[in-house]
Amino acid sequence: MIEEPPVEPVALRVVTDDEWPLWRDLRRAAVADAPHAFCSRIDDWHRGEEARWRAMSTDPGSYNLIAEADARPVGMARGLRLGTTAAYELRSVWVAPTARGRGVADLLVTAVEDWALCQGAHSLRLLVAPGNAPADALYRRHGFLQTGELGGPAPDGVGQQYVMAKELPAPDARPS
Numbered sequence: 001m002i003e004e005p006p007v008e009p010v011a012l013r014v015v016t017d018d019e020w021p022l023w024r025d026l027r028r029a030a031v032a033d034a035p036h037a038f039c040s041r042i043d044d045w046h047r048g049e050e051a052r053w054r055a056m057s058t059d060p061g062s063y064n065l066i067a068e069a070d071a072r073p074v075g076m077a078r079g080l081r082l083g084t085t086a087a088y089e090l091r092s093v094w095v096a097p098t099a100r101g102r103g104v105a106d107l108l109v110t111a112v113e114d115w116a117l118c119q120g121a122h123s124l125r126l127l128v129a130p131g132n133a134p135a136d137a138l139y140r141r142h143g144f145l146q147t148g149e150l151g152g153p154a155p156d157g158v159g160q161q162y163v164m165a166k167e168l169p170a171p172d173a174r175p176s
């Protein structure tokens, strides 16, 4: 009989202001692991790098989450209010390869959705690179649909990212 390895429970938590190095390291790991998924220029951040990461981690319009298993980070996601508008985006969704297929991304997406709802968002949007089937399936499972808008060049420069969005419940239909 083949014994399954034990599966550690996964917990989510918000990154604290002084944990910007952890957020930076996770983001770098994500971009290195999945360059096809992220249009990131963080490798170019040589000047003022600390200030930029700090600003990203402490932005009051953002919600930076990490997923941990056995106190080790295994995933991340970010909710972001765009400027002073009521537009909210889900960004930087990543699960470490060893933790995939266990619903970690489901937990992250649901938590960012809940945060956006609490902020008064009417909808949540995101960008997906063409051909990123696991991400597309994940978001569809959560009720996101393609809007028909394009979101700029794909990370590999071939094709365009596309926008997916999900309407969030109106205030009077929200769970109390």
Ligand SMILES: CC(C)(COP(=O)(O)OP(=O)(O)OC[C@H]1O[C@@H](n2cnc3c(N)ncnc32)[C@H](O)[C@@H]1OP(=O)(O)O)[C@@H](O)C(=O)NCCC(=O)NCCS
Pocket: 034, 037, 092, 093, 094, 095, 096, 099, 100, 101, 102, 103, 104, 105, 106, 107, 127, 128, 129, 132, 134, 135, 137, 138
């Ligand atoms: C896309 C990504 C975030 C999905 O992460 P994940 O944690 O594996 O996602 P989930 O576990 O929630 O779902 C993945 C699959 O596991 C299945 N699953 C969910 N919970 C499960 C569980 N407890 N046990 C077994 N399988 C499970 C899901 O049904 C889904 O199945 P499918 O492949 O048939 O669709 C991950 O592949 C990733 O980080 N990719 C690289 C970065 C990326 O593309 N990010 C998105 C940018 S837009």
